[in-house]
Amino acid sequence: MKNPVVQNDVDEFSSVLVNLGDTSPLLSASQKLAIQSSGTTLAPSRPLPSYQPYRWNLLNQVLDIVDAKTNGRAGWLQRLVSYLFFGGSAALVNLAVFYIMFYHMLASLHPVQLRNVLSYITAAELSIIANFIPNDRFTFNKLPGAHRPWLQRCLRFHMTTIVGSLLTFFFEMSFSSFLHMEPILAEAVATLLVLIYNFSFHHIFTYRYVKHA
Numbered sequence: 066m067k068n069p070v071v072q073n074d075v076d077e078f079s080s081v082l083v084n085l086g087d088t089s090p091l092l093s094a095s096q097k098l099a100i101q102s103s104g105t106t107l108a109p110s111r112p113l114p115s116y117q118p119y120r121w122n123l124l125n126q127v128l129d130i131v132d133a134k135t136n137g138r139a140g141w142l143q144r145l146v147s148y149l150f151f152g153g154s155a156a157l158v159n160l161a162v163f164y165i166m167f168y169h170m171l172a173s174l175h176p177v178q179l180r181n182v183l184s185y186i187t188a189a190e191l192s193i194i195a196n197f198i199p200n201d202r203f204t205f206n207k208l209p210g211a212h213r214p215w216l217q218r219c220l221r222f223h224m225t226t227i228v229g230s231l232l233t234f235f236f237e238m239s240f241s242s243f244l245h246m247e248p249i250l251a252e253a254v255a256t257l258l259v260l261i262y263n264f265s266f267h268h269i270f271t272y273r274y275v276k277h278a
Contacts, residue, residue: 074217074220077270077273112137114128114129114132114139115132115137115138115140115141116128116132116142116143117140117143117207128142128143140207144204144205145264147200147203147204148204148264148267149260151199151203151204152196152200154195154199155192155193155195156253156256156257156260158195159188159189159191159192159252159256160188160249160252160253160256162184162187162188162191163184163185163187163248163249163252166180166183166184166187167184167248167249171183171184181238181241185234185237185252188252189230189234193223193226193227193230196222196226197219197222197223197226200267201215201218201219201222205267205272208272209272209273209274209275210271210272210273210275211272212275213275218272221270221271222267224271225270225271226263228262229259229262229263229266230259232255232258232259232262233252233255234255236251236254236255236258236259237251237252238251240254240255
């Protein structure tokens with residue numbers, strides 16, 4: 066019997082893939098400055114920042130400028146920097162695990178393609194977990210979908226990232242087989258390429274607003 070929560074997430078993920086033109090939180094407009102009350106136009110107040118303020122005023126001032134220049138996109142930039150930091154750390158986990166598995170733990174395993182596949186699967190899962198935990202806590206915690214249960218967020222994060230992992234695997238195998246790159250170099254290049262996909266889909270699917278019946 067299918068789990069209705071899992072089936073619902075799969076259906077929503079499929080709908081996102083089919084229709085990427087839908088409005089998403091990533092593309093939402095900033096707050097309006099003009100407020101009208103009883104026919105009287107009040108003086109515009111300072112809008113709430115789109116970003117999460119830091120303890121350091123200098124950084125907040127820079128983000129204020131970005132907010133003003135980009136029509137409220139400073140929060141998006143803040144999430145991008147945070148995601149790249151945590152995603153980069155997870156990528157290092159990926160490469161470290163891949164290296165250990167491919168060149169040490171499975172070094173005597175043949176054929177080399179099987180060693181490549183097993184090393185990749187192990188590195189991918191461990192890097193997904195290393196990526197999800199800090200990004201869920203710090204990067205995407207203010208998006209609408211962050212109100213979903215933790216297990217559901219983890220499942221959706223896995224769904225997005227597994228597709229990214231399949232793309233990474235495709236690129237890594239293509240680069241190593243057809244361009245004759247060293248497997249570790251091919252893995253690094255493929256991981257960088259898929260970062261863009263993952264960041265975008267975490268906005269439009271993983272932490273998308275919760276639909277209410």
